[in-house]
Amino acid sequence: MSSRRCSERLAAVITLLLLATPAAAQTGRSPASPSVPNQRVTGTGIAVEGDLLTVNGRPVRLMGIDAPDPGQTCLTRGGRSYDCFASSTAVLRGLIQGGEVECTVADRDRNGQEMGECRVSGVDLGRAMVLRGWAFAYRSLSPAYQEAEAYAVSRRLGLWAGKVEKPWQWRSRKLLEAR
Template identity: 70%
Template sequence: MEGDTLSIKGTPVRLMGIDAPDVGQKCRNRYGHELDCFRIATAVLASLIKDQEVTCTIAERDRNGQQLGECRVLGVDLGAAMVARGWAFAYRSLSPAYASSEAFAQSRRLGLWAGQVEKPWQWRSRQQREQAR
């Protein structure tokens, strides 16, 4: 499990329209202390699921063949919940669905918005550039 990916009957499903911090990605809280954003985002998603049944509607596969979908627990859209709590970003280039949830989290400085964080897609690009040197 990751902050934007879960396993349904052994099959990974990425929550469509969101992007959460990646393995190794750090952020800073409002006091400047470094945090393991990946670990926290993953724990938040796990707490939303607890031991409840997850239902997913698979919409498509990404360029790597991974399933993308909308997943719910007790009727709650997990992607919207992660973005509204500030532990994932709306991936607007893929879907505008969670822009209002992100605005909510940002305006209240929730989760990642409380301090400093690099958006995961920017972090991945920077990591690739640094590894290419």
């Protein structure tokens, strides 16, 4: 079979795959992860963690970011240890400030928890957390907040003002230490 014919067949197969799963092609999600894509949740928001809130009691993880975990500590510029989990959670609480939260649930994480983009008065909470340096852009889930993180790093804002271990690295280290 000629290379041109192979290329034509490959293009036809790719086209068929894209047509068969248009939602997956547009969102980057697998077709097997449909919680109810783009379901809107609106109401009173409460910060549970720096990347997790409840809206009318319904947990929603902020998509595309990762914030310090419970028990995680960081160091200030001067080398003092502090509870960066509590600090990050407090910043999210301040961003919500009793305002009405509007989330668009886009997917579920590997634990089945709903993830989405949430806003208060039009402000994207995930972006605001990363821009202020209190959460990390979770690039493996979304490239959306890379520029916001670069800004926070360049200005040494929030967690970047001192020494911090990225939450996914901290979790991995803790799992290894527990063995």
